[in-house]
Amino acid sequence: xxxxxxxxxxxxxxxxxxxxxxxxxxxxxxxxxxxxxxxxxxxxxxxxxxxxxxxxxxxxxxxxxxxxxxxxxxxxxxxxxxxxxxxxxxxxxxxxxxxxxxxxxxxxxxxxxxxxxxxxxxxxxxxxxxxxxxxxxxxxxxxxxxxxxxxxxxxxxxxxxxxxxxxxxxxxxxxxxxxxxxxxxxxxxxxxxxxxxxxxxxxxxxxxxxxxxxxxxxxxxxxxxxxxxxxxxxxxxxxxxxxxxxxxxxxxxxxxxxxxxxxxxxxxxxxxxxxxxxxxxxxx
Amino acid sequence: xxxxxxxxxxxxxxxxxxxxxxxxxxxxxxxxxxxxxxxxxxxxxxxxxxxxxxxxxxxxxxxxxxxxxxxxxxxxxxxxxxxxxxxxxxxxxxxxxxxxxxxxxxxxxxxxxxxxxxxxxxxxxxxxxxxxxxxxxxxxxxxxxxxxxxxxxxxxxxxxxxxxxxxxxxxxxxxxxxxxxxx
Numbered sequence: 001x002x003x004x005x006x007x008x009x010x011x012x013x014x015x016x017x018x019x020x021x022x023x024x025x026x027x028x029x030x031x032x033x034x035x036x037x038x039x040x041x042x043x044x045x046x047x048x049x050x051x052x053x054x055x056x057x058x059x060x061x062x063x064x065x066x067x068x069x070x071x072x073x074x075x076x077x078x079x080x081x082x083x084x085x086x087x088x089x090x091x092x093x094x095x096x097x098x099x100x101x102x103x104x105x106x107x108x109x110x111x112x113x114x115x116x117x118x119x120x121x122x123x124x125x126x127x128x129x130x131x132x133x134x135x136x137x138x139x140x141x142x143x144x145x146x147x148x149x150x151x152x153x154x155x156x157x158x159x160x161x162x163x164x165x166x167x168x169x170x171x172x173x174x175x176x177x178x179x180x181x182x183x184x185x186x187x188x189x190x191x192x193x194x195x196x197x198x199x200x201x202x203x204x205x206x207x208x209x210x211x212x213x214x215x216x217x218x219x220x221x222x223x224x225x226x227x228x229x230x231x232x233x234x235x236x237x238x239x240x241x242x243x244x245x246x247x248x249x250x251x252x253x254x255x256x257x258x259x260x261x262x263x264x265x266x267x268x269x270x271x272x273x274x275x276x277x278x279x280x281x282x283x284x
Numbered sequence: 285x286x287x288x289x290x291x292x293x294x295x296x297x298x299x300x301x302x303x304x305x306x307x308x309x310x311x312x313x314x315x316x317x318x319x320x321x322x323x324x325x326x327x328x329x330x331x332x333x334x335x336x337x338x339x340x341x342x343x344x345x346x347x348x349x350x351x352x353x354x355x356x357x358x359x360x361x362x363x364x365x366x367x368x369x370x371x372x373x374x375x376x377x378x379x380x381x382x383x384x385x386x387x388x389x390x391x392x393x394x395x396x397x398x399x400x401x402x403x404x405x406x407x408x409x410x411x412x413x414x415x416x417x418x419x420x421x422x423x424x425x426x427x428x429x430x431x432x433x434x435x436x437x438x439x440x441x442x443x444x445x446x447x448x449x450x451x452x453x454x455x456x457x458x459x460x461x462x463x464x465x466x467x
Contacts, residue, residue: 193315194421195312195315195428195429196421196425196428219414220420220421223421
């Protein structure tokens with residue numbers, strides 16, 4: 001059985017690293033050098049603080065290395081478990097939907113790709129972060145960070161039926177002042193028949209969206225499924241790209257699988273609608 | 285003068301609250317009606333499916349006429365049912381009658397193997413799932429609406445204009461019956 005989350009095994013790696021001769025040697029030599037240099041520069045106080053500082057730095061580096069190793073092991077395990085392979089290509093995700101080119105700079109981590117269940121589609125999975133630049137009154141630069149876990153699928157046949165569909169958890173008063181990547185896009189909000197769904201989710205569509213088709217996509221089963229899904233999956237569908245995402249970085253296998261299953265289900269719904277529209281057009 | 289202004293202000297606030305509350309009731313009631321039409325669409329689809337299903341079964345199990353007649357009658361009753369209460373009872377009976385077809389199919393392997401029967405049963409199963417989901421949405425909306433109009437002081441605004449709605453129960457009487465266990 002592999003690690004269940006990014007932190008699993010970190011303590012063990014950390015202890016192993018600390019017990020290595022190289023680490024102990026670095027600690028001893030570093031502390032001795034710190035003692036001599038500290039005493040030379042600052043006297044008795046320097047002789048006390050410098051070795052301690054060296055020890056803190058060595059232990060800190062060991063912890064950082066253990067953390068990185070545990071994280072890498074976890075994502076290798078995730079990839080193997082879901083049948084995906086790691087890849088690195090930021091352009092594969094950027095400029096697909098508004099979320100994926102939000103903010104002033106964007107970063108992707110743990111990018112994986114592989115087959116999406118029985119849909120015959122290839123999915124891209126990543127931990128995603130976009131940042132918005134801001135300046136304080138003194139002109140100092142700062143960045144606001146927004147974290148997401150995303151799963152992207154290309155569904156070009158659905159492009160005409162769904163020119164722009166954006167579903168996300170309703171933003172409450174607490175989101176005041178937070179960056180909204182959908183603002184100013186001329187979208188219209190749509191309410192579905194479920195009061196509970198409308199309280200939980202905010203559904204926005206582009207102006208040219210056929211509302212009858214939208215209601216077919218969000219049929220009663222799908223509405224109930226979205227309401228009850230433990231992850232509360234969010235959706236963006238634009239220009240033939242479906243992005244299913246959740247806020248924050250998902251860092252355990254169970255929720256990664258849930259996100260993939262949610263993506264599979266939503267992609268299958270879009271495919272079914274495309275198939276139905278095709279049948280209707282061909283008079284079948 | 286000050287007292288009059290204060291009273292006027294309070295009255296204006298009260299009027300504003302009445303308008304907002306009244307509008308929220310209308311919105312909630314409209315959502316109930318919208319959810320009902322969602323159920324209605326799925327029920328009509330089921331009504332449309334029944335004749336094809338009956339014809340298919342008849343082709344393989346002609347002498348199961350009692351079961352088929354029960355389904356046809358239940359469908360007709362469901363289509364003619366007037367108010368929501370009678371409708372839900374009639375649809376419950378149709379659900380029970382359709383369960384009878386499933387039982388019949390168990391006795392006819394050729395019917396079970398028939399492609400058209402499998403397709404129709406698949407569609408029926410999907411429709412029943414959709415009906416269950418639509419029913420859950422409707423009942424949740426009804427609960428939200430009823431709670432809103434019954435809570436004090438909202439009930440003062442609701443008066444007789446906004447009356448509680450009934451939940452839509454589709455379970456067949458057989459499903460609701462407590463199974464008898466003999467020891």
